[in-house]
Amino acid sequence: MKRTKVVDALQSTDFGKDINVKGWVRSHRSSKAVDFIALNDGSTIKNIQIVVDPATMDADALKSITTGACISVVGTLVESQGKGQASEIQSKEIEIYGLCPNDYPMQKKGQSFEYMRKYAHLRLRTNTFGAVFRIRHNMAIAIHKYFHEHGFYYFNTPLITASDAEGAGEMFQVTTLDLNRTGKDGEVAYDRDFFGKKTNLTVSGQLEGELGATALGAIYTFGPTFRAENSNTPRHLAEFWMIEPEVAFLDQEGLMDLEEDFIKYCVRWALDNCKDDLEFLNKMIDKTLLQTLESVVKEDFVRLPYTEGIKILEEAVKNGHKFEFPITGWGMDLSSEHERYLVEEHFKRPVIMTDYPSEIKAFYMKKNPDGKTMQGTDVLFPRIGEIIGGSVREESYDKLIGEIESRGMEKESYSWYLDTRKYGSCPHAGFGLGFERLILFVTGMQNIRDVIPFPRTPKNAEF
Numbered sequence: 223m224k225r226t227k228v229v230d231a232l233q234s235t236d237f238g239k240d241i242n243v244k245g246w247v248r249s250h251r252s253s254k255a256v257d258f259i260a261l262n263d264g265s266t267i268k269n270i271q272i273v274v275d276p277a278t279m280d281a282d283a284l285k286s287i288t289t290g291a292c293i294s295v296v297g298t299l300v301e302s303q304g305k306g307q308a309s310e311i312q313s314k315e316i317e318i319y320g321l322c323p324n325d326y327p328m329q330k331k332g333q334s335f336e337y338m339r340k341y342a343h344l345r346l347r348t349n350t351f352g353a354v355f356r357i358r359h360n361m362a363i364a365i366h367k368y369f370h371e372h373g374f375y376y377f378n379t380p381l382i383t384a385s386d387a388e389g390a391g392e393m394f395q396v397t398t399l400d401l402n403r404t405g406k407d408g409e410v411a412y413d414r415d416f417f418g419k420k421t422n423l424t425v426s427g428q429l430e431g432e433l434g435a436t437a438l439g440a441i442y443t444f445g446p447t448f449r450a451e452n453s454n455t456p457r458h459l460a461e462f463w464m465i466e467p468e469v470a471f472l473d474q475e476g477l478m479d480l481e482e483d484f485i486k487y488c489v490r491w492a493l494d495n496c497k498d499d500l501e502f503l504n505k506m507i508d509k510t511l512l513q514t515l516e517s518v519v520k521e522d523f524v525r526l527p528y529t530e531g532i533k534i535l536e537e538a539v540k541n542g543h544k545f546e547f548p549i550t551g552w553g554m555d556l557s558s559e560h561e562r563y564l565v566e567e568h569f570k571r572p573v574i575m576t577d578y579p580s581e582i583k584a585f586y587m588k589k590n591p592d593g594k595t596m597q598g599t600d601v602l603f604p605r606i607g608e609i610i611g612g613s614v615r616e617e618s619y620d621k622l623i624g625e626i627e628s629r630g631m632e633k634e635s636y637s638w639y640l641d642t643r644k645y646g647s648c649p650h651a652g653f654g655l656g657f658e659r660l661i662l663f664v665t666g667m668q669n670i671r672d673v674i675p676f677p678r679t680p681k682n683a684e685f
């Protein structure tokens with residue numbers, strides 16, 4: 223008999239028909255007359271109820287079907303007597319695929335997320351992580367759909383590179399050299415390394431993305447990026463996924479319009495396509511989740527120059543607001559606490575912050591005529607802080623090389639990038655969305671380690 227997925231069985235009204243479902247036992251309740259098994263196969267947050275007449279099965283075998291066990295059930299689809307479910311299955315035959323001994327770490331309900339992180343290989347079978355990863359999949363689909371519908375080409379940039387796209391030096395080195403053997407005078411002989419030079423895992427696909435955009439017009443990347451920053455926060459990963467669109471002939475206004483339209487599309491997609499999972503998370507994780515998602519889709523984002531933002535923060539301090547990290551005035555970098563104050567308390571909606579001081583932003587951003595600020599456009603979100611980092615790019619060869627030199631960066635490793643400014647340079651802009659930060663926002667989860675299946679963070683590369 224062909225297997226029916228639980229999601230389809232629950233929607234079917236073919237009552238009286240025999241079907242076969244397979245999945246993992248979420249719970250098993252027994253009484254004298256009847257057993258109830260809640261079965262889940264990952265196709266939906268909802269379980270299907272299997273009703274077993276103990277007379278139809280060997281008593282020991284039935285008893286051995288505990289939480290976590292994997293079974294296959296043939297039985298009759300019937301209209302459910304219980305409330306909250308449309309259909310259930312009157313079991314005729316159960317085949318046990320895999321028993322689950324009672325030291326199963328996911329057996330107890332209500333374990334902490336910290337506990338479950340130790341069992342990231344098994345936590346996938348819980349309701350919460352099932353919901354999170356179904357939503358994660360849906361967001362990936364939404365992203366590809368948005369860009370495809372808007373004329374962007376999916377463009378794949380390398381993961382191994384010889385340049386630092388952000389110029390911040392937070393890179394994991396890639397080498398086949400024996401680390402126990404250095405060359406003469408302790409110097410590393412990179413000419414003998416696999417690529418004949420020093421290479422690292424990419425921190426961003428942007429620079430190569432710019433090559434794509436200045437040829438194809440509009441591209442986006444969607445892939446893993448790596449940062450060796452020693453940040454142990456609920457919002458940082460050492461390996462995270464980033465979406466980076468890059469567009470020729472786009473100015474700062476257009477860039478902000480794109481950022482806002484894109485992220486609203488993604489959130490709307492979740493509301494339209496992940497209803498059951500979102501309702502579950504709204505009930506179990508964050509009671510304001512659905513309301514927050516709805517309001518982000520509806521409201522216009524505030525567009526706020528950095529200089530104005532600093533004034534608001536200084537005003538807040540004057541009025542007695544206490545920040546953990548002090549407001550030191552114009553030129554300071556904002557921490558997520560400051561970003562969240564602006565978004566959650568001052569404006570009560572998302573903010574696109576613009577025109578940051580040059581010193582605190584990357585070398586490739588276009589300078590404003592004031593010589594002090596540049597055309598960066600970060601999107602700040604409730605609960606998250608920075609969710610998108612973007613900018614108009616400096617298109618002048620001379621200005622760009624000046625910036626690279628004044629920051630003491632290695633000019634040689636950017637020669638190919640500088641060629642875009644040498645040959646037919648054009649105004650262009652783009653941004654990067656942290657995929658896991660988007661998933662954090664959409665699911666209401668608190669820790670970024672809980673929205674990627676196998677998180678990589680300082681001192682942690684398990685699984």
Ligand code: 4AD
Pocket residue numbers: 387388425426427428449451457458459460462464466467608609610611612613652653654655656657658659
């Ligand atoms: O602001 P960032 O560093 O910008 C760039 O990498 C640019 N090259 C993007 C571009 O203009 N094409 O990173 C972009 C986004 C951040 O806003 C944040 O959402 C996410 O990537 N991000 C991280 N997410 C998880 N863990 C980390 N360590 C992250 N660092 C950045």
Ligand code: MG
Pocket residue numbers: 600608610611
């Ligand atoms: Mg940033």
